[in-house]
Amino acid sequence: MERGVTRYYQLGGWGFAIRPPQDSRDLETIRKRIFIDKEGGELVLGIKKSGTCHILLTRRQAESLASNEPTPSEATEFESLSPIIFRNVGELQRKLDWLKPKSLNDVRDTSKANKSYQDDGQTGLERGQFENTRVFYRVLQNELDPAKFDLASTSWKDTVNVVSFCYNVWKRDFRGPDDRKKSPKILEIGWCEAYTPTLDRERAKAACHIMISDNQHLLNLDLPKNSEEDKKKTQDSRDTQLPQPTQRTDWKQKYERTNYEYDNHGPTQVCDQKTAAQKVRDLFQNSAKPVVLLVHDGPKGGPSAIDVLKFLQVDVSQWEYSCEDELRQPNKNPLKSLLRDVRAPPTPQPRQAQNDPRRPYDQRRRSQSPRRGEVRPRHRSPPPTPPRRLAPVYVVDVKSMYQAVLGTEDGADSVFSMTKRLQEIYDLFLPRGPNAGNESFYLVEIFRQIARRGPIDEQKDEWTLRPPTPPPSSGDDFINDVSDYGGSDDSD
DSSP: OOOOEEEEEEETTTTOOOOOOOSSHHHHHHHHHHHHTTOOOEEEEEETTTEEEEEEEHHHHHHOOOSSSSOOEGGGEEEEEEEEEEEEEHHHHHHHHHHSSSOTTOSSSOSTTTOSSSSSSSHHHHOOOOOOOOHHHHTTTTEEEEEEEGGOOOOGGGOOEEEEEEEETTTTOOOHHHHHHOOHHHHHEEEEEOOTOOOGGGGSSSEEEEEEHHHGTTOOOOOOOOOOOHHHHHTOOOGGGOGGGGGHHHHHHHHTOOOOOOOGGGOOOEEOOOHHHHHHHHHTOOOOOOOEEOOOOOOOHHHHHHHHHHTTOOOOTOOEOOOOSSSOOOOOOOOHHHHHOOOOHHHHHHOOOOOOTTGGGOOOOOOSSSTOOOOOOOOOOOOOOOOOOOOEEEEHHHHHHHHHHSSSOOOSSHHHHHHHHBHHHHHHHHOSSSSHHHHHHHEEEEHHHHHHSOOOOHHHOOOOOOOOOOOOOOOHHHHOOOSTTTOOOOOO
């Protein structure tokens, strides 16, 4: 195991430190020296904040190929450092060809792999977060060498909890966006505490599904296009002006909120909002362990998971999260904080000579010998390094993982629609309709399946996509968005 690896050496690509292989003889050298006579092996994939990807070698690997020490890259230059497996040197060659710029004299990366990732730092953060989920999952499984990927202490892996949280809000909320975010009309919530380290859906530690009794009179029906009458409704429209329970049909009653399929963890609870909020607060406040919280960050125009949790009076002030927040800049790569401990080290103070005039006068000495009658103070050892302080919760938006790997927003509007879009997930659950309790299980499985697979640029080919759900009718994005955050026409 390679310890203390903090520098990496880029193999091939624009601005390389190690020249890429030029012929079969070079490839054979890599096979012998890097893959230790095996057909293939594991290298490091680095994603920078711009979004560009790079194949990296450790110091030992670089020394085996270069006669002189090449220019290194610091680990801090990368949003993520994750494993990439090459089954043979031919796969490595194809990857390096994809990373090859059109000209070595180009002032920017013009390779097919990276030419579209030059200025958009947001994309790089999301790509880095995606790769860090792969690292997180492999740490849980003891599948990688922490030092090789510049990881901080991974002692948390034996105590970390992985929890998913889902929610459904009323989609026919005609108030303005700010009101919908600050005081969402929550219909139901659900959560699942996954079994660690495997995240096996059949072995969940605990789960809960709660319907909010305060809002049982609010319905999410098939939504027609906005009528002129709807558009004229004001922000202070009263609930009595909106659709009534008599419009609800039996099959909608069955397939929307009451089809909880995991009641082996307890039946659906019907609680008032105050009681439900306390249960959610207890979920986080009673845990002395760090939590990785999986969420779907809501549809366009609707409240985010953080909005809902804050409305339920959950204290998120010390959390690391990627969800949008108007009060502070969110950390778009929260798992990086957990994995690599990105806090800046204290700035070392320069040593000053004993008689340096910048030292306080009473600290200067003309001689190193103690004065008569003076007792020289004992040498004190430096204080021990304080234990690493973890955030209580690291929030991961699984929706952004889905969009990052597939490169599309089709089917991303809800947990239910993502489950329907991904054939491998759909076949596991055969979902019948939106339900926050069921979706908390779906969300864990989507996260697990994405995290256990290959790197971001190769993983799309590992998925089979079902036909997308027909687009919703035109109009307000939130009101007409068909999703488990309100829609009910997603059932097959």
